[in-house]
Amino acid sequence: MSATETGLEPGAAAAGRARAWRAAFGTPSGAVGVLLMVLVVGLALVAALGLTPRDPAAQDVSRSLLGPSGDAWFGTDQFGRDVFARVASGLANSMRVAVVSVAASGAVGLTLGVLAGFFGGLVDRLAGMLTNILFAFPSLLLALALAATLERSWLTVSIAIAVVYVPIFARVARGPVLSLRSAEYVVASQAVGRSRLSTLVEHVVPNMTGILVVQTTLSLSWAILTEASLSFLGFGTPPPAASLGGMVYDAQTLAVIAPWLLVFPGIGLVVAVVGLNLLGDALRSALDPRAGGR
Amino acid sequence: MTRLRAALSRPLVRRLAEAVVTLVGVSLLTFVVLRVVPGDQITASYGIAAGELSPDQIRSLEAYYGIDRPWPVQYLGWLGGVLSGNLGLSTASGTSVAALTAQALPNTVELAVLAIVVGLLLGIPGGMLAASRPGRARDGATQLGSLLSLSVPSFLLATALATFLANQLGWYPNGEGYRTLLEDPWLNLQQMALPALVLGVSIASPVLQTTRTAILGVRSEDFVRTARAKGVPPRLLQVRHVLRNALIPVVTMTGLQFGFLLSGALVAEQIFAVPGIGRQVLLGLQQKEYAVVQSTVLVIAVMFVLVNLLTDLVYRLVDPRVRAR
Numbered sequence: 001m002s003a004t005e006t007g008l009e010p011g012a013a014a015a016g017r018a019r020a021w022r023a024a025f026g027t028p029s030g031a032v033g034v035l036l037m038v039l040v041v042g043l044a045l046v047a048a049l050g051l052t053p054r055d056p057a058a059q060d061v062s063r064s065l066l067g068p069s070g071d072a073w074f075g076t077d078q079f080g081r082d083v084f085a086r087v088a089s090g091l092a093n094s095m096r097v098a099v100v101s102v103a104a105s106g107a108v109g110l111t112l113g114v115l116a117g118f119f120g121g122l123v124d125r126l127a128g129m130l131t132n133i134l135f136a137f138p139s140l141l142l143a144l145a146l147a148a149t150l151e152r153s154w155l156t157v158s159i160a161i162a163v164v165y166v167p168i169f170a171r172v173a174r175g176p177v178l179s180l181r182s183a184e185y186v187v188a189s190q191a192v193g194r195s196r197l198s199t200l201v202e203h204v205v206p207n208m209t210g211i212l213v214v215q216t217t218l219s220l221s222w223a224i225l226t227e228a229s230l231s232f233l234g235f236g237t238p239p240p241a242a243s244l245g246g247m248v249y250d251a252q253t254l255a256v257i258a259p260w261l262l263v264f265p266g267i268g269l270v271v272a273v274v275g276l277n278l279l280g281d282a283l284r285s286a287l288d289p290r291a292g293g294r
Numbered sequence: 295m296t297r298l299r300a301a302l303s304r305p306l307v308r309r310l311a312e313a314v315v316t317l318v319g320v321s322l323l324t325f326v327v328l329r330v331v332p333g334d335q336i337t338a339s340y341g342i343a344a345g346e347l348s349p350d351q352i353r354s355l356e357a358y359y360g361i362d363r364p365w366p367v368q369y370l371g372w373l374g375g376v377l378s379g380n381l382g383l384s385t386a387s388g389t390s391v392a393a394l395t396a397q398a399l400p401n402t403v404e405l406a407v408l409a410i411v412v413g414l415l416l417g418i419p420g421g422m423l424a425a426s427r428p429g430r431a432r433d434g435a436t437q438l439g440s441l442l443s444l445s446v447p448s449f450l451l452a453t454a455l456a457t458f459l460a461n462q463l464g465w466y467p468n469g470e471g472y473r474t475l476l477e478d479p480w481l482n483l484q485q486m487a488l489p490a491l492v493l494g495v496s497i498a499s500p501v502l503q504t505t506r507t508a509i510l511g512v513r514s515e516d517f518v519r520t521a522r523a524k525g526v527p528p529r530l531l532q533v534r535h536v537l538r539n540a541l542i543p544v545v546t547m548t549g550l551q552f553g554f555l556l557s558g559a560l561v562a563e564q565i566f567a568v569p570g571i572g573r574q575v576l577l578g579l580q581q582k583e584y585a586v587v588q589s590t591v592l593v594i595a596v597m598f599v600l601v602n603l604l605t606d607l608v609y610r611l612v613d614p615r616v617r618a619r
Contacts, residue, residue, distance in 0.1 A: 132312065133319035136595045138557030141575065145591065148579040149327055225447050229561060232449045233576065248453055255457040262457065266450045273445040 024286035033278025040272045044095045047088035054082035056089040056242050065258050075260040077250070083260060086242040087268045093243050094272060097154055098223035101161035102216055108162070109169025110212070116170065117177030118200050127174075131167035139164045140229060147230050152238040161226050165219055172215045173208065180204045210287030217283055221276035228269055244269045309606060313599045320595040321376075324588050325369050372588065381593075382585030384578075391589045394574060399593070402570035404475060405493065405562070406555040408486055410548060412494025413501050416443075418544065420498065421505025422537070428510060436502065444499040448558055452492045452565040459488070468566040489562035496558055497551040504547040508540035515539075542612055549605025553598040 024030050046052055054072075060080035068075045074083035116127035134142070146160035180186055181204070189199045230236035231245030239246060244265045251261035347355070356362035363371070372382060381391035424436040460466035467484035475482045512518065513536055521535050522528075560572030571590060578586030 129315060129319065132316045133323060136316050136320045136599050137591070138553050138594065138598060140557035140560060141572075141591065141594060144557075144560070144576070145324070145327065145579065145587070221445070228447055229449055233561065233564065235579075245447075245449065248450055252453055252457070255453070256461045262453065266454065269447065269450065270442075270445050273447075274441060277441060277445055 020286045024282040027282065029278050030282030033275050033280075033282055036271050036275030037279055040091055040268075040275055041095065043088045043268075044092040047085065047092040048096075052082070052085035052088050054085045056081065056085035057240050058082075065254070067258075068260050074264040075258065077258075077261055078254060083247075083264050086247060087244070087264050090242040090244040090247060090265060091268055091272060093154060093237055093241060094224045094227055094269070097158045097161065097227045097237065098220045100155070101158040101223045101227075102165065102219045104158065104162035105165035105219070106169050106212075106216060109166040110173045112166065113170035113173030114177050114200065114205065117174040118181060118196070118204065124174075127170060131170050134163070134167040140226065143226055143230060144233065144235055147235045152235070154237045154241070157227055157230060157236050160230070161223050164226070165223070168219070169215065172211060176208045176211055177204055180207055213287055214280055214284045217276055217280035221273045221280065224269070224272055224276070306607065306610075309603060313603055316599060317592070317596060321373060321588070321592050322369070324591050325365075325372070328584050328587060329365065372585070376589065376592065381589035384583055384586045386581050386583055391586050394586070395571065395590060395593055398569055398571045398574045401472075401474065401568055402556065402559050402563070402572065405486060405489055405559055405568060405570060406552060408490035409493035409497065409555055409559075410551065412490050413497035413551065414544075414548065416494060416498035417501025418505050418541075420502040422509060424502065424506045425509035425513075428506075436506075440499040440502045443495045446495075448492050448496050449561045449565065451495060452488070452562055455488055455492065456565060468568070472567060472569050485566070485568070489559075489566040489568055492562050493555055493558055497554065500547055500551065501544060504543050505540060508543045509536055512536050512539045542609070545612065546605055546609050549601055549608070552601045552605075556594050556598060 025034060047056065058081065060076075063072070063076050063080035064078050066072050066076040066080075068083075072082055072084065074087060076082055077086070112127050112130075116124040137145075143160045143164045146163055147157050150156035150160065186199055186203050189203050190196065194202075227236055227243070228245035228248075231243040232249045233245075234249070236245055237243040247265035248262060248269075251258075251265070255262040353362065375382060379392065381395060383390055384394055387394070420436045420439065424433045424440075427433055456466065456468070460469070467481060468488065470481070470485075472485060473481045518531065518535055521531055526535070557572070559570055560576060562568070563570040563573045564576060571594060575587060575590045575594070577583075578590060
């Protein structure tokens, strides 16, 4: 316990970590999370590479509103487009927006948070002011306002979502840096004459990996939900590209006679979010020593 | 009285000052974002025809909308108006934003309060159930429910409910024109039922998790063991000693959810045609009505910041440990 915590014996620490990983992903919920995400990422890749049995954008009025069958697995919509291909391509779009927005907000937010926590003083106060301002907007409202004012594309949606999560990453990074700043090995590194920046890069940042991996996974699931909500409201990924939120919106009027139009995009969305949430929980118990199992 | 004075001590004054700085930042940010992007009220209200306007016409329209003046003048003019209660004018509807907001805000607040009631009714018993046998079947079942409520977006649940209830049961009160609580209480409550349910479900999960963690934490404290040793009956122990103390973090969580509800309400308001403040923002964004978006967003941010401040105050009042600090 104490050896793994202080990191005195790298071998023992690695063994402890391996045990924690097994414990986290050996649980039913952790395993289900991995399984769902393999499914979602697999489908998204298939769509991104254009390998779906039918083209998600191809219209064929003679095949409009067919129910699910061996021919069209998830049925077809009013334009005869294949719902399976569109759900897969919608998942690809969700994943793309989620990954880009989380990467961007992670990069900016982390830099901000780490600098604020490590240098303190004026830097900290300015960063705190900025995060307070961004936090004063309810998150969906902020993303909506930004997405609505920019030209509609998947990239601007990603930017809008990224802005919302910058303060969250900044706050998540600042806390551990504050407590690590006075950790003995950090003080020691400075005492032997290392500059503040090299101490930061070499000793402080690597010790935050756990909390960041967890935060990233959970942010991905929020980003997917936010993108879907924006698309539903008409401010997200623009048609004709398939987006899960847009598909649910389009299904509103037709869901009575063609429930598959609502059911399958809905399931796709929920599966992606549930998968990421389960994965995040499993990662938390594996990587965050404070979580301590269940 | 001394309680109140202690609560109002220095940290609170600092938080108030912070809140003011934050709100000024919010107003600046909204102002700038709306102006750096292409397209303005003229293109929004005239569409493609805006291209055929003569330079003179454009100038006079700009003067009419007040967007011909330099930015700092526009900002200060708007801010000065806001501080004296004038939130600007909605040019599309010809009414003042203050009047629009005065109509819309009560609807959103009613919806948020009902949603919180639903969320607490689902979350607190759920959390108690989960905490009663941690790690066992009923814990797992509530955790699963909690995970689903976290993962099903409100717009999906709302669309599914609206479609199913309207068509299978023929019950869709939101199809008729909206009635406020004062106009027609019975119809209003029916119209609020579905959006409040949808929003309540979306906040039930954090309430449930907080309740569960808090109960498990309180239960292992010394005073609970002491009370049990003194022979306090189990049921009374659960309510008087455990639940009462466990609810303190739940209060904070509920306060934080209020802000989430203001933006979550936007989706529910849109789907169930509730003329609330979220819909007002959405409409303003679609019509590029600067004054409407700017002022409404500021109103929402003010409420958000105030609720967070209030949550902090209540927390200080109910938890003596925080007060002492």
